[in-house]
Structures are given as structure tokens and as C-alpha cells.
Amino acid sequence: MRIPVTFPLFLLTLTLATPALAQNRPAPTGNPERAARHAKFKELLTGSRLVGFFTTEGQKGPAKRDSYTIKKVVKLKGDKWRIQASVEYRKIPITVPIIVDVRWAGDTPMIQITKLNIPLLGTFTARVLFYDGQYAGMWSGDDHGGQMYGRVVPADEGKGDQGPKKQVNWPSFRGKNAEGNGDGSKTPVKWNVETGENVRWKTRVPGLSHSSPVIWGDRIYLTSAVKEGDDDPKLKVGRYGSIASVDDDTPHEMQVLCVDKKTGKILWTKTAWKGVPKIKRHPKGTHAASTPATDGKYVVAFFGSEGLYCYDTAGTLVWQKDLGVLDSGYFKVPTAQWGFASSPIIHAGRVIVQCDVQGDNSFLAVYEIATGKQVWRTPRDEVPTWGSPTVHEGQVIVNGWKNIGGYDLATGKQVWKVRGGGDIPVPTPIVAHDLIFITNAHGRSAPILAISTKAKGEFSMTAEESPHMVWSKSRRGNYMQTPLVYGDYLYCCNGIGALTCIDAKTGEQIYRERIPGGGAGFTGSGVAADGKLYFPGEDGEIHVIEAGRDFNPLAVNGLGEECLSTPAVSEGALFFRARRHLFAVGLTK
Structure with a gap:
């Protein structure tokens, strides 16, 4: 019996497959350009919310809405990053540390997972690009998969549709x-x-x-x-x-x-x-x-x-x-x-x-x-x-x-x-x-x-x-x-x-x-x-x-x-x- 996996659940299960990496410590870099690039990526995702849609191959009807919060992002050794995310599974919010590879195409970061085997759930692959406050990518697991896309917004915004959001906070001069x-x-x-x-x-x-x-x-x-x-x-x-x-x-x-x-x-x-x-x-x-x-x-x-x-x-x-x-x-x-x-x-x-x-x-x-x-x-x-x-x-x-x-x-x-x-x-x-x-x-x-x-x-x-x-x-x-x-x-x-x-x-x-x-x-x-x-x-x-x-x-x-x-x-x-x-x-x- 195959367990249905949506993209948020896929993210949740990543942490089960990489327990040793959770002990990694942040690794400094001696390259100023690389350090600035990493700082920019960390700034984009820390305290953010990804608001958008995901699809599953073969599904009928429009893409499904998707939203989860990223509380903190930490650079580890090599290409490894730890993302502390709050995902919602069956209406239950769960905070988990997710370890991912991040590769770069010039100034564009890409979260990358390739044929990662997760016990009971199968093997998964994902590629997610981030650019200009937006994200887009694909995910697959055994005989099913799909796409995801949306916007990266501050954590207190983006909790609904893609139209105008109710302006609550006005944090500084002219908002x-x-x-x-x-x-x-x-x-x-x-x-x-x-x-x-x-x-x-x-x-x-x-x-x-x-x-x-x-x-x-x-x-x-x-x-x-x-x-x-x-x-x-x-x-x-x-x-x-x-x-x-x-x-x-x-x-x-x-x-x-x-x-x-x-x-x-x-x-x-x-x-x-x-x-x-x-x-x-x-x-x-x-x-x-x-x-x-x-x-x-x-x-x-x-x-x-x-x-x-x-x-x-x-x-x-x-x-x-x-x-x-x-x-x-x-x-x-x-x-x-x-x-x-x-x-x-x-x-x-x-x-x-x-x-x-x-x-x-x-x-x-x-x-x-x-x-x-x-x-x-x-x-x-x-x-x-x-x-x-x-x-x-x-x-x-x-x-x-x-x-x-x-x-x-x-x-x-x-x-x-x-x-x-x-x-x-x-x-x-x-x-x-x-x-x-x-x-x-x-x-x-x-x-x-x-x-x-x-x-x-x-x-x-x-x-x-x-x-x-x-x-x-x-x-x-x-x-x-x-x-x-x-x-x-x-x-x-x-x-x-x-x-x-x-x-x-x-x-x-x-x-x-x-x-x-x-x-x-x-x-x-x-x-x-x-x-x-x-x-x-x-x-x-x-x-x-x-x-x-x-x-x-x-x-x-x-x-x-x-x-x-x-x-x-x-x-x-x-x-x-x-x-x-x-x-x-x-x-x-």
C-alpha cells in the first residue's frame, strides 16, 4: 500500500532520513562574494512564509494552495543547510529541522534532493529555485510527483489568497x-x-x-x-x-x-x-x-x-x-x-x-x-x-x-x-x-x-x-x-x-x-x-x-x-x- 505524500509531508519526512546531519555546525567561508550570497539567501528565507500552490501528477482540477513558515536558516558544512520549518499536516502545525543541499546557478540558489530513500515512504527527488522573492520547482516520489510555485513573503503576511493582503503591521516610516x-x-x-x-x-x-x-x-x-x-x-x-x-x-x-x-x-x-x-x-x-x-x-x-x-x-x-x-x-x-x-x-x-x-x-x-x-x-x-x-x-x-x-x-x-x-x-x-x-x-x-x-x-x-x-x-x-x-x-x-x-x-x-x-x-x-x-x-x-x-x-x-x-x-x-x-x-x- 502506498502512502499518499503531499509536498509539505515530503518536507517533513526529510528530517527522518538525515539524523546525523542535524548535528552539523555552521561552517564559515573565506570567500567574501560567497559569504554575501549565502547571507542574502539566509535573509530571504529566515522569518519567511512560502505562499503558493502545488500539483500532483494526474490530479484533476486546479493546483492546491500551499503555505508554510520558515523560522530559521543556517549554513552547515559544504552545500548543506538546515532549514527550521513549520509545516501543517492534516491541520496540525509541526516544526522540524530539514537538512538540504543548496547549489548555485550564478546568483540563484536551488534546493536539491536526489533519489533520497525514506523508509516506508519511498524515494524522492526535488529541485526548488528561489529568485526575486519567488520560488518554483518540482518534486517526485516513486510513481508520483508534481510541481510547486509561489512567493516568499514575511512570516506575518501571505496567509491566504494571492490578492491584496490585509495590512496589519506598519513597522517603520511609511510602512x-x-x-x-x-x-x-x-x-x-x-x-x-x-x-x-x-x-x-x-x-x-x-x-x-x-x-x-x-x-x-x-x-x-x-x-x-x-x-x-x-x-x-x-x-x-x-x-x-x-x-x-x-x-x-x-x-x-x-x-x-x-x-x-x-x-x-x-x-x-x-x-x-x-x-x-x-x-x-x-x-x-x-x-x-x-x-x-x-x-x-x-x-x-x-x-x-x-x-x-x-x-x-x-x-x-x-x-x-x-x-x-x-x-x-x-x-x-x-x-x-x-x-x-x-x-x-x-x-x-x-x-x-x-x-x-x-x-x-x-x-x-x-x-x-x-x-x-x-x-x-x-x-x-x-x-x-x-x-x-x-x-x-x-x-x-x-x-x-x-x-x-x-x-x-x-x-x-x-x-x-x-x-x-x-x-x-x-x-x-x-x-x-x-x-x-x-x-x-x-x-x-x-x-x-x-x-x-x-x-x-x-x-x-x-x-x-x-x-x-x-x-x-x-x-x-x-x-x-x-x-x-x-x-x-x-x-x-x-x-x-x-x-x-x-x-x-x-x-x-x-x-x-x-x-x-x-x-x-x-x-x-x-x-x-x-x-x-x-x-x-x-x-x-x-x-x-x-x-x-x-x-x-x-x-x-x-x-x-x-x-x-x-x-x-x-x-x-x-x-x-x-x-x-x-x-x-x-x-x-
Whole structure:
């Protein structure tokens, strides 16, 4: 009698046939290129979920859905790897260590098993390729077998169909990888703060901050700078050209707060630092401009010169680091101090910070999130910038003026570089359609760049001069706002509310229109959800635009107070950090 074997059960039984290999220890490699390749494969699979389909030869009907979680991946000796997987057999989750061979075709890993005899079950063969976040392969066992294919996604995603997933976690500035995509639930077109229509709650938050909320599960984390003896510090919004700093020697408390996502109740508040800030702020700025980051276990908050802090989700301080005086301001006028704003990100158990400041002190650094231990620190020849890093396929990607580039996540070595553009870079890089999108402005240039994710070396901003620059535009880039890719289109909303829609793959401009009623200016970046684009104006007016080829404004909804931060989206609700309150906006009927 032959026992029916599905692909998940096949994986489960591999561990029965290789007990001795489970004792192998990780083996270091002396080849830096090979080590980087291995690190990238480990990063792809650790903490991931394989979501897709499998077939069995001769079966009738469509392929069957398949999903299982990979908790950890460890390199052993030779070609052997240990994969700690959680598979579901007959609705029972089982965690097993699976020992496999991994072979390489250039940069493409392939899990390989050949005629492996498993007592009672038979002999099995498998080949599974992984590339660009996807997997595909075959498996066979005696007189039966089939194919498998699907996507590799973070472990907290991909638990269902292949359509839009409900966005629950929003772990850092503008969500995962700064994508700004809150799809998966219905979101409102209209709301009214005064009547309460589609406003789930609003909570008074002390202090002044332009950092954005971040979300994990049912908890929201945010930061604030609370001025001693002044619950309503001055904030000058609107379009003006002053470079002056706010002359203020009053002590401030740099606070980290945790809020219940469902009710808006503040669960805990921690003071990370107290004293007179070392660097002054811009009249439109705050001393808490860096968005925190969380991975559901830790919360990391960055207050520039006042330090980098890591808490657990209960609010207990795990570690802190003094990174020195981080003076961000106008490089041509060093006395014009504007305040630090680059946000930390968390990736695969590491904290990444970009610190481009005055003088010769700019750097990019990575720390272990559990201990704060420095993994690497790479100096950067760069003027002050305010954007945050983005991680994609083993690279840390950063904006800049002297040095737009990508760095190897494992070593800190620079992989590619572009020079030029606007000399006050603020937007964060984003990745979509195998392209890196970077924009900046100020001075004589305001480019929009679409760079290949496979770029290497130093190259020109002009697409005609470099194969790595897939397309570029010399004008109409954003000064403050991070651009947004939603579907096939790249949206760039600048400070005066001019919204440009571009075909993300080709660079073709679809439209350029002025958002009606946006005269106060725009600083916060837009987000997308449920087929709609949400752009926050500095005056607290939130502009809702239909996504797509046609420019179609849908609504303008006021918060009743200034808003210079970027919203977060979770389970159909939009969370706006305005001047005095945190708002939760979502369908209430």
C-alpha cells in the first residue's frame, strides 16, 4: 500500500532520513562574494512564509494552495543547510529541522534532493529555485510527483489568497520598505472630525513631533518632544523660504509612547532623554522628527544628537547609544540648524541608521537589535540629508547629493553610486518593479531616477549614459515628500501640491495636475489604500485622490489642526499624527 505524500509531508519526512546531519555546525567561508550570497539567501528565507500552490501528477482540477513558515536558516558544512520549518499536516502545525543541499546557478540558489530513500515512504527527488522573492520547482516520489510555485513573503503576511493582503503591521516610516501601501481593507473617502463621521477615536498627545506612527498588531508607537512649561510650542507652517533656526534653550523631554490601536488609550510613556537639545530646530520642524521602528518585539526610537534607544514592547529600555552630535542643517550656512529627521529601520534582527550631517561626520551604520552591538559603520562623504534607508535584496539603499547609493547589508561595502541632484535630499528611496526610485530637489536640479536593482559601480544620472539608469527625469522631483508607487504608477506630490503620475516602468508622464485647495503646502508623504491616494496638507487638510491614469480628486477632509507627518494604515484605518492629536480614521458603519 502506498502512502499518499503531499509536498509539505515530503518536507517533513526529510528530517527522518538525515539524523546525523542535524548535528552539523555552521561552517564559515573565506570567500567574501560567497559569504554575501549565502547571507542574502539566509535573509530571504529566515522569518519567511512560502505562499503558493502545488500539483500532483494526474490530479484533476486546479493546483492546491500551499503555505508554510520558515523560522530559521543556517549554513552547515559544504552545500548543506538546515532549514527550521513549520509545516501543517492534516491541520496540525509541526516544526522540524530539514537538512538540504543548496547549489548555485550564478546568483540563484536551488534546493536539491536526489533519489533520497525514506523508509516506508519511498524515494524522492526535488529541485526548488528561489529568485526575486519567488520560488518554483518540482518534486517526485516513486510513481508520483508534481510541481510547486509561489512567493516568499514575511512570516506575518501571505496567509491566504494571492490578492491584496490585509495590512496589519506598519513597522517603520511609511510602512514596510517605505512602500506606503495599506491595501487589504476598505478605507473611507470622507470623514468629519467635528461630527465624528468615520472617526474612530482621537487622542491628545503631548509635545510636538512630525514623526509618524508605527504599528504592530494592536499597538501603535510614536515619539514626541515635550517642551518644559509649554504645552503648545510655536510651529510655523506654510510656504516660505526662511533658513533660520528657532532660538530656544528650554529643556525638553524626548518621549516614546505606546497607544492601543483599537481605543486610542495611551498604554505607556517613557522618557528617553531630558535636557536642552544640542541642535536647534527649523521653525517648521520639531526635535522628534524621526519615525520609530518596531518588529513586534523591540521598538527603536532615534532622537538624533540625543541618542538612539531600544525598548521592548512593554516599555523596558533594552539599550541606548550616544552617536554624538548630529548636526543637520543647510551645509552652505552651518549656523542654520534644522534638526535631525532620518528614521531608523529594522531588518532581520538589525537596526540600520543613516546619519548624514555637517562636517566630515556622515555615516551609515548597522547594530544588532538585541544588544545594540555595532555590526559595521561606513563613513559617507555627504552633506546633511533627511531621508531614511531602505533595504532590498541584501542592500541598504540611501538618498544623497554627493552619494546616492547602495551598500551591502552584510559588510557595509558600497555596491553602486550616483552623484548629483538636489543638494538638500529628504525623500526616502523606494523599490518596485525591479527598480529603485529616488528623487530629491533644491538648487538647480530636481531629478526623478529609476535605477536597476542590479546596479553596480558608479554611473551617470542620464539613462542614455548608463544601462543601470533605466530612466530618469532632470526636473519635477520632490523636495520633501517620498514618492509613491501604487500598481503600475509612480506618484510624486511636491511641496506646492503638484501631483505627477508617471508610468513606473517606462518613465512616461501620464499627468501632472495641481491638487485643489493645497495652497498651504505639503510636507508629509502620501500613502495608498483601497484604490485611493491620501496626501496630507500642512494645514491638516487630507486630500483623497483616485488612483489610476486619470486625475480624479475625491474629497478633502480636515483634521482641524496642522499635520506635517506621514500617515500610517492598518486594517482599514488611517492614523494621522497631527499637531496635538493622534487620529484614527476608518469606516464606522
